[in-house]
Amino acid sequence: MRGAGAQDPKVRGLEAKGITVRYGRRGVLDGLDLPPLRPGEVTVLAGPNAAGKSTLLRAIAQLQPYRGQVLLDGADLARMPAQTRAHAVGFMPQTLPAGSSLVALESVVAALRAGGTIPARQADATAMAVMEKLGIAALALEPLSALSGGQRQMVSLAQAIVRDPRLLLLDEPTSALDMARQVRLLSELRRLAGEGRIVVAVLHDLGLAAQWADRIVLMHGGHTHASGRPDEVLTPALLAQVYGVTARVERCSQGRIMILIDGEHAPA
Known part of the structure; x- marks a missing residue:
């Protein structure tokens, strides 16, 4: 693996065991287990619609009731004090809540202060430094309500990383971004993982997943269907089983996977 810490057997990383989520009578996740996700890795959760990817991410973030256990370096996240967990876990939702009256910088400062008290000047400087790193400093004084979908996505990423979390969870972070900003965001995720963090993202674009992920967890039917390196998981057989398509998996001139x-795949 490319990231720091991925080869250290003493680091436990993120573990999820027996995760079960139901909405009324409908089961979404049914005793799902994740393989240990190590610091230094970017892991992509992939699968068809309604596979439970976003639900799993929210359960790990302790935003969705569940049965089972989620451990971060051996500590049960459900039993962790809220402020401690706020420092340890950063979560980027699919979209920011509508109707906020804050400007972008204020929203990032608010996310920083969710982890505890911090002097105003230090909070402003820390939040601004994160926005500059992401290339969105020019948006600092813009109201969130005036931003485009892609701009709001980048502000949301700033909110997720401003507390320097050990675990970073992102739900479809590239969905509203143009190609250049997709590259910027995914490059930032690679950098964050390389510093020893655990990065887990839901992505629908399997081409992006193949290029940027160390590991892909393929979900189907409320379970983990397959897990491994992109070349191990993105195979014609598994794509037929999970997505119901007939696909060719080839390499481009630079050796990258293309799907x-x-x-549609016709069952035998």
């Missing part, structure tokens, strides 16, 4: 969909 070509030829049609």
Whole structure:
């Protein structure tokens, strides 16, 4: 693996065991287990619609009731004090809540202060430094309500990383971004993982997942269907089983994985 800490067997990282979530009578996750996710890795959760990817991410972030256990370096996140967990876990939702009257910088400062008291001048400087790193410093005094979807996504990333979390969870972080900002965001995730963090993202674009992920967890039917390196998981057989498509998996001139969909898969 490319990131720091990925090879250290003493680091436990993130573990999820027996995660079960139900919405009324409908089961979404059914005793799902994740393989240990190590610091230094970018892990992508992939799978078809309604596979439970976002639900799993919210359960790990302690934003969704569940049965089972989520451990971060051996500590049960459900039993961790809220302020301690706020420092340890950063979460980026699919979209920011609508109707906020804050400007972008204020929203990042508010996210920073969720982890505890910090002097105003220090909070402003820390939040501004994060926005500059992400290339969105020019948006600092813009109201959130005036930002485009892509700009709001980048502000949301700033909110998620401003407390310097050990575990970073991102729900479809590239969905509203143009290609240049997708590269910027995914490059930042690689950098954050390289500093020894655990990064877990839901991505629908398997091409992006193949290029940027160390590990892909393929979800289907409320379970982990497959897990491994992109070349181990993105195979014609697994794509047929999980997505119901006939696909070719090939390499481009630079050796990157390309997925070509030829049609729906007809079960034997």
